[in-house]
Amino acid sequence: MGEHKRIGILTSGGDCAGLNAVIRAVVHHAVGNYNWDVLGIRNATLGLMQRPPQVMHLTPENTDGLLTMGGTILGTTNRGNPFAFPMPDGTERDRSNEIARGYHQLKLDALIGIGGDGSLAILRRLAQEGGINLIGIPKTIDNDVGATECSIGFDTAVNIATEALDRLHFTAASHSRVMILEVMGRDAGHIALNAGIAGGAHVILIPEISYKIANVCRKIRQRQDRGQNFSIVIVSEAVCTESGELVTKMEQFGESRLGGVGQYLAEQISHHSDAETRVTVLGHIQRGGISSPLDRLLASSFGVAAVDAISEGRYDRMVAWQNRQIVEVPIAEAIANYRAVNPQDTLVKTARGLGICLGD
Amino acid sequence: MGEHKRIGILTSGGDCAGLNAVIRAVVHHAVGNYNWDVLGIRNATLGLMQRPPQVMHLTPENTDGLLTMGGTILGTTNRGNPFAFPMPDGTERDRSNEIARGYHQLKLDALIGIGGDGSLAILRRLAQEGGINLIGIPKTIDNDVGATECSIGFDTAVNIATEALDRLHFTAASHSRVMILEVMGRDAGHIALNAGIAGGAHVILIPEISYKIANVCRKIRQRQDRGQNFSIVIVSEAVCTESGELVTKMEQFGESRLGGVGQYLAEQISHHSDAETRVTVLGHIQRGGISSPLDRLLASSFGVAAVDAISEGRYDRMVAWQNRQIVEVPIAEAIANYRAVNPQDTLVKTARGLGICLGD
């Protein structure tokens, strides 16, 4: 069973479904089977900067109810980049240094960091500069982390967005409207593409494929011509115009503009057609509540595998999911292979096969 | 089994869950048991204004799959007030007259009109002026029709709003945020009140109870003081300030303002406290998809009872739901007893008992 260890775990970046299930799995395996100590670090790396470091002792008892629960009992923050902000107490000390100091002060043998693309890159740099034994676990509703089929949180987000489309279908048809659903995915359109196919959308716009508004309006008109007097459009929170510009809420819209990309698109469609449009912004709801069964499986498997990697002394690695099996990859490899939607992906072909307009 | 009849049915106003289940029940009873003819009138009263009137023959076969389906296969419109708009063909003929003419041209013996408070009032006036034998069925996600415990669509809407709160809880707690959910209900706060209690909200703001922002912020602070670093706020799309003014998207906000009441409140909270806020506007999703079992029961019972009323020659009445039984009431009585949230209602007391802040 190997030597006794003391490990930490933190959750970083936006919350999503499955984080708590990872925590539970890590604790059940590390404490229940290996008899190690597990410290939960509060609010991502912020907890390691504070003095004393802010932690909670995790036990099978206080984590047993976490399997289905969304969010993270450890707390998280989007402002955790230690290379970009001052210390929590306002001083100008080197935050990255302080994080490593917190880790060593806690006498940790290893750290499990759950994060997306950006968080994993930061954690890796911290680990390398500060002598931290790091294992990464990929989470992001956007599913853009490389080297893994899925990250935690994606399946639940797709389920919620699909369910929203299922609901909008009926009201769209009843009122002869074009319903636009704006979902998350600033850099990668996986949620929109997956939910759009699963939810029977007629138009899917994502940042990876530049769109012409004329194509969108033609699709809507074609449907009208066949007596289908409504259309469902799903759109990522960033889209790409035919000139190759990325349009998002913050970069393009003046203060006087209402809303984000969904609203922008509604105005374009109204301008170029006689369709009546309505916009729904799914927002924070897609971060989940009860985790989907697949996210629970993924999270449980990641948690157990991360502990196994530590028990065998393998660090600087990320656990990944491929074909319903766990593999380990170097964190560097995962980061280097950021995954946007590729025009050759199966789902892009599936969308085209179904007659869905992708805007191009 | 009485004499043969020919009846029409139309759905009016915003769509909601359960409309199709009413249509199915009417047809199953009227055709299956009484052997009558049932015509479905398209797009509310618009279908009666067109020449020839726009209808579809309804049969048990073409309505059998409608039990669970949201929306309405007949179509509907929010622009159906014949006393306020020109004819569909642009002419200035008296629309109310044309509607009655359409009814008589179709040789209908009776008309089942499914609508909310406003629609039922209009339909009744049309019926009285035009010699239409009308039976009303109450539908509205706002549940503000008088004389009935529930209208069709309300239960499904509350379920969806509650589910959204369930999801927001986790992300609110993970990020130490105040999450604001804006739901429908311009004149009556039933959705917010019901979903707020069912979904564990800490603050519920509705148009019937005027709020002070200081009370809202005090509640948020009290929770923070007890270590509960997040709060859930649910708010109707209209709220009432302490000076008694009704604040809604259209009436109060200049064009340069982002969003509706949710956004307005977020700005107020940010101004009066240090809480980080996020707004979600539930929008059209709450009109439903799959109907809740209760809405299916209600809709099926209303449909059967409406046919029975016609078979016995009782008109100018609305079927209503009281204590899981159907009763009939004069439409005039239902309209006269518009039901907003009453401060003496059980649910208001329940909310206060649970320690929920209602803003007053």
Next chain:
Amino acid sequence: MGEHKRIGILTSGGDCAGLNAVIRAVVHHAVGNYNWDVLGIRNATLGLMQRPPQVMHLTPENTDGLLTMGGTILGTTNRGNPFAFPMPDGTERDRSNEIARGYHQLKLDALIGIGGDGSLAILRRLAQEGGINLIGIPKTIDNDVGATECSIGFDTAVNIATEALDRLHFTAASHSRVMILEVMGRDAGHIALNAGIAGGAHVILIPEISYKIANVCRKIRQRQDRGQNFSIVIVSEAVCTESGELVTKMEQFGESRLGGVGQYLAEQISHHSDAETRVTVLGHIQRGGISSPLDRLLASSFGVAAVDAISEGRYDRMVAWQNRQIVEVPIAEAIANYRAVNPQDTLVKTARGLGICLGD
């Protein structure tokens, strides 16, 4: 705010959705608003028989997460009838006496008892004989408690049974089968009747209406004749034959028989027709997991109202739900008006209107 009190709460009989939400509401109101002490008694009346009585101190903190959670954190038992069993320690002392002694030993001012028809009758007798200030709260998935439109747990059970029917429809149609779903309800057929209508069943058999197998088979055959090669049957766990005998699993079936009423009916149908049948017994799943929003509302309102009754010194009463408002009724009245399905009930008429076969 009145004088300080010390109250107990217990859950009795089979578990269901909403019990925990009552506990939460009682504690939030009694502790949060009145500053009373609330003791949770373990395992129904068994906790009061043990020495010392088995209780847990309930606080807003340890009950805050209970709103959505099914079951009861206090535990319950179906073997709690103190007039029928020996003491937990095996002695023959008078259990009813010991329960009252436990209550007084705990120095309770009042007891909130959550139970069904049977439990409330027992609790009332205990209260009267032992000087216990009792407030009753009705719970039962069977919805057979009188004087209240709904008891806690019923709405969730109907939702689950309806969802099961929704699922069985597709597999029935694909395989041209008669699918039989057996649901709970030994004495009252409310679950079968409500879920059967909401879930589009073609046959509903309940203990209150005696059935002829010939009628059931005729309905199946009529559907086949119209090209509808499948049927959905929902049946209570007890049914009544045309001779007026009640058939249930325990009373009628020898040991060599497989299963309960569902299986019995499948054999009858196979014997009298050429239909291929399959049986599903829903079982404990219908006791719920996540409570439905309506059960949460009901539970929260009951909990708050029970505390208010105690604060004003009204005892021997049950809180009830009528038209979405709370009323109080004497427990005796609720017990005396046990509510089975009445042939004049709206839902019976609705079922007949929809062409559903009720077996008679």
Next chain:
Amino acid sequence: MGEHKRIGILTSGGDCAGLNAVIRAVVHHAVGNYNWDVLGIRNATLGLMQRPPQVMHLTPENTDGLLTMGGTILGTTNRGNPFAFPMPDGTERDRSNEIARGYHQLKLDALIGIGGDGSLAILRRLAQEGGINLIGIPKTIDNDVGATECSIGFDTAVNIATEALDRLHFTAASHSRVMILEVMGRDAGHIALNAGIAGGAHVILIPEISYKIANVCRKIRQRQDRGQNFSIVIVSEAVCTESGELVTKMEQFGESRLGGVGQYLAEQISHHSDAETRVTVLGHIQRGGISSPLDRLLASSFGVAAVDAISEGRYDRMVAWQNRQIVEVPIAEAIANYRAVNPQDTLVKTARGLGICLGD
């Protein structure tokens, strides 16, 4: 766009979620993009044996609503093995011959066969002997088809079984019981293993891992010793005893025995421990209703890819899902690599890491 084709599609074996979504995708791509004819063959191969063959013309219009719908509009049968039964008309003609004849009589250029392991093997033999251009699509809730990460129907089945476990947790804990859930999977335990992990089971028994009842009872007792007075057990409909015998309902239990493996296990547990047990048999409910988003994606992608394979003249192949991409494999390869649970699979390790008892 290539030459015009006329293709058939059939669904074979037990129904599941996603079949209709495949049909829709095939038609949208083949008719909508390639302008081919698509014939839906009724009741698996039975439709090809009848004279004239029983088919329905499929169009984008009559398949558009199929995306979310469970089951199959084409019908299916479990008695479709042409090598084992007489002809539908009772004669002894060679059924396999007649199937090929039906195919050629319809002048089909290719046939898309959706089936599990067994159906695909039969279809392949028919294709080779009868000159049928076959493309296979894997479907089975058991997920035991080789060479594909998932088959259609599996994800929905796991979701439903997981949801059932979520519900049983509460009632188990409230009543201090051992709840046993029996799920499908006669030859492969994937549903039990996946749902068991996702649903927080404490014991998972599957046919691939032989169990000792002593181990199961020890796990239950260990939990009791820690104050966790309930346990959740999930079990496949076939299990393997320590002597290596497979125990299923039909092979092992005499007529006097109640029920299947779940009941068998309940009796064993009661015999070897003092735990109170309850059994739930999930049955046909797990075949699904509304398909999960993942099953809709899978089905849509399979349908489009099958049409593409035909358009490029590739036959005798099965489309498969690997890492969220479509690949094509020889049907022979898929059949040869029947996939049971392998003790080295990630999920077996995950289960052990979580402390779940697998019986060994």
